[in-house]
Structures are given as structure tokens and as C-alpha cells.
Amino acid sequence: MSSTEAPDTAAPNVLDSWFVQLAAPDVRRSATGNGVQGIVGKQLSRIRTIRKIADDLGYVETGRILLIEARKALGR
């Protein structure tokens, strides 16, 4: 097959579904109150405390990375 052929005519539904899926709210973000969101908030608070300790010990970069990674993991 040459690279300029376009064989996949049945694809729009698959692709459309993907775009819809990308735009759907992240379930980790949609929880409210004391559910997932509350737990996430507490975890972030603890991580900020750890970051401050890391900063105080001179591990500034480590603390920064920790917070970024934690935010990603928690969907924030």
C-alpha cells in the first residue's frame, strides 16, 4: 500500500467517539464534597507539607517535582 492511499472509510465513528471521549469530564475531577475531591484535597495538602520540608532540607527541585507529579497523579 502506498502512503498516500486512504483506505479506512469506516473510521469516522471511531474517531468521533475518541474526540467525545477526550472532551468528557474527567471522573477524578467531577467528584465533589467529601468524596474523591475531598480525599484529593487532603492528599495535596499533605504533599505540600512534604514539599516544604524538602525545600527546607535543600531538596528544592525534588519538592517541586513531587508536587507536579502528585498533581498529575491526582488529576489536578
Added chain:
Amino acid sequence: MSPRDPETFRAAFRSRAQTALRAMDIDTDAATTEEALARLLCAAASNSRGPEAWLAFVALSAVFPTATQLAQFRRELFLAQPDQQIAAALRTAGAAPGVRSAAHRTLTIVADRPVVDVGHTSSSDHNTGIQRVVRRTVPLWEHEAHELVGWSDDNAGYTGLDHEGRHRVLKWGRGNVPLPDSAAVAGAEVLVVPWRTTVILPEVAMPERCAALACLAESSGSRVAMIGYDAIPLVSADLVDDIESERFANYLTIVKHAAVVSAISGAAGDEFSGFRNAVVAQGLPGPEIRTVPLAEDLGVAAGSHEVVESAVPVILCVGSHEARKNQEAVLAAAASLFRAGHLFKLVFVGGGSRRNLLHFDRALAKLSKQGMRVESHRRLGDAELFDLYAAARFCVFVSLHEGYGLPVVESLSHGTPVLTSNYGSLAEIARGGGCLQVDPRSVASIESGMRELLEDDDVIARLGEEISTRPVRTWSDYAKELWTSFLTAPVSNPGSPS
């Protein structure tokens, strides 16, 4: 930030696909979004090891893939029937971590000039060894065509630099620049994608970016050229925190697939050559290792700083507090000299973690109580540090392992002799003159060297004379040689431009 709706993502994806197709010289005229994706996937599947799959992955996901992700993408395309390729691609590249936050981005391709990754220096106010090298070197490439890039906030891939980022790299020290606004960085909506060009890594990559950079070096069709600072975290793993060794092992996955490593000293070059020889066992050629020694001109004219008068000779010891810097051996040698009746003031400059400083601080306090003149400064500005260099009778830098040894060169720039280690990169610098070499693993040897420099004015005068006749290697020399070294290396990676 663009709205999160399917049509926005469709438009962004269509733009990315067309940009990638144009880069691959594939016709995009009148292609629907689906047709454009199908053409991309055909190109990706047509060459089992070619860089087209890497670019197709980036176009589909707006994320630079890791080697594992790209291998899975290739396998799925290999197995899929033509009418199932899109579904296969969406199961792999389309489901990669980070796709949701990157889906609104478009691409710009850089194929006609080198891409220079200054992701850390452009977003950080740290200004220790590596950042200083970047800030002294990269501005000197202003007459060479290149594209400066940083990383998107989610580490999806390269983005252009904002005003603050450029200022941090190109105009460091010329006025204050605020810390990066994370919202502004997150809003960087265009990924910069190197394509069949050279990607220059003047920094040591951050851990979270190593996997994507290793894949880029291996599979993107661009050759990677990097500065090799040292392999201390592996070669001297016994002297650093475990986490540093683990990070460095990840970093070496980039080195493994790089085209060229320009080491900052002969000793650093030896370390990277050793690693290059090791990857032969994996069937890889490894990078070409070249030595381009760092500049010695630190932009500080000898005598330009205030000489602080001291009643007794000042011995200066500069460096962060960690085991390999060997400050405790210096302290022990000084204690012995003090007990023998020598008069001097010993000044340490450098920070460190609480754990590393605990024992040192106790030993220092004890000696101070006994009457020895000894100080330890954790943080000093450049001006205060330079005043100390100018005031010192000599400096002691007897590190057990260095990629280069900036404090030695700083001291020599101030006309101040140095007591340093008799092997590795420090011995390389010492050979140029102005230094007395000792065995850093022997406190007796360090003590003997310190005694000689304290007692013998003739030796100090001779070393001072040697300093004044040292050939000056400027940052301009370094930047020029480095650029040449990066861009003239032979192409050896699979899929690299011919």
C-alpha cells in the same frame, strides 16, 4: 485555554495531521480528517523502524512517546488490517497518558535548524554549574540558526519559550525576571516538533522527560547531541544518594541513542566512552564521544574585587556539602595544622542537606570552641564569594570525583592558587598551572599540601606566576567548538537523516 469540546479537538487534530503529512511530503489536499489520519498511519506502517511512526504518534496524541509506547503503537499497526488501523492507533497513541490535556494543541515542525532544549534553565532560577554553562554558552550561538525550546507544563513535549524563559537563558543577570506563571506555561498550545534535524541537549534532562527524550533520540529521525558533564551518580554511586544514581541510569537511556556527546573534560569523556563501550553488548553503536573542555574565563578580572584584609592567611574551600567533595578531610587536615601551631582562617562556602551537614557542623563547632578560626557560609552571593576568592591565600578543592571542578577555575580567575586532587578532571585543570596537587584520599597528603602553601611564600609566588601565564580559554571559544562538535558528528542512528 481552548474549550474542551469534540469539535475543538477534531480541528486541532486535523491541523496536527496535516502538519505532519506535509513534513513527510505526503499530499494533504482535500483530505478529510479521517483520510489524513489514514495516510499518516500508512506512512507509519510502511517502514517498520522509520521515524514516520514517531511523528504519526506525536500528530495523533500531541505527546512525545516513550519507547514502550511507540513500540506498542508499531506492533498494533503491524497486526491491524488496513480497515482497522485507525482503531488500533486510537487504542495505543490515542490512549497514551497525557493525551487528554494535550488534545487541543497544534504542531509546528522544525526541520531546517537545530533545536536547543533549555527546558530547565528557562524555567528555573537555579544558577549552579549546569545552568551557568547554559547561560554562558547558548547566548553566544546567536549568529547560528537554531530554535530554543522548553517543555510544556505537562511534559507532553517541546514548546517555544515565553519572554521570561528567553530572558533566563539569554539575558541572565540583566534585571529581575518573575518566576514562571504556571497558567501561562500550561497555555502553550503549540508543540514544537523536531523533524530530521539535530536536537541539542546542553542540560542534564529532568527525570520525568528522560523516557520521551530517549525515544526521540532513538526513533524520531533527529540526531541528538548533548553535553556530557559527568557520570558521577553511577561511577561514584557510593558517594551520592541512591535516588541520584537511579535518575542518572534513566538519563543514560538518552545517551545510549545519542549521536554525539561532547564531554566537558577528558575525564568526563572517559566515563562516557566507557558507557558507549557497554552498549555494544546491546547491538547499539552508542554516541561518538568528543572532549570540548569548558571555558576558564569566568568573566572576573583578577583584582577587580575588594580584598578583605585578614590578620591571618585565609584558606577558602568552596563546594556543596556532600561526601565526594571531601570537606571533612579538609577540616581534619586543618585541625592537625592548627594543633601544630599554624595560624590561619579556614572558610567553607556551600550549602547541603541537613543530613550531610550534621557531622560536619559538629566537628566545626568543636574546633571553633578549641580556638581554631573556621567559618562555614551556606549561601553567599557572587560578589561576596568573589571577594573571598580575592582575599584567600589559596583555595582547597580536593574533591574525590568531579566532571570539571568549577571552583578551581573560579579561584584561578582571581589569581588565587589552588590545592587540588591529583587525578581526573581536576588534574587536567591543574596541568595548566597555578595548582598544587595532592592525593585527596589521604588527609596527611592534604595536610602536607596545605602546610606548604601556608609556609612557603616562594611556592605561592611561583603558582601566582603560573596563573598569570595560563592560556585563557574563553566562553566564545567553548561555544564555537561545541557548536561545531554537535553539528559535524557522523550520523549513526537508525532513521537519522542522511
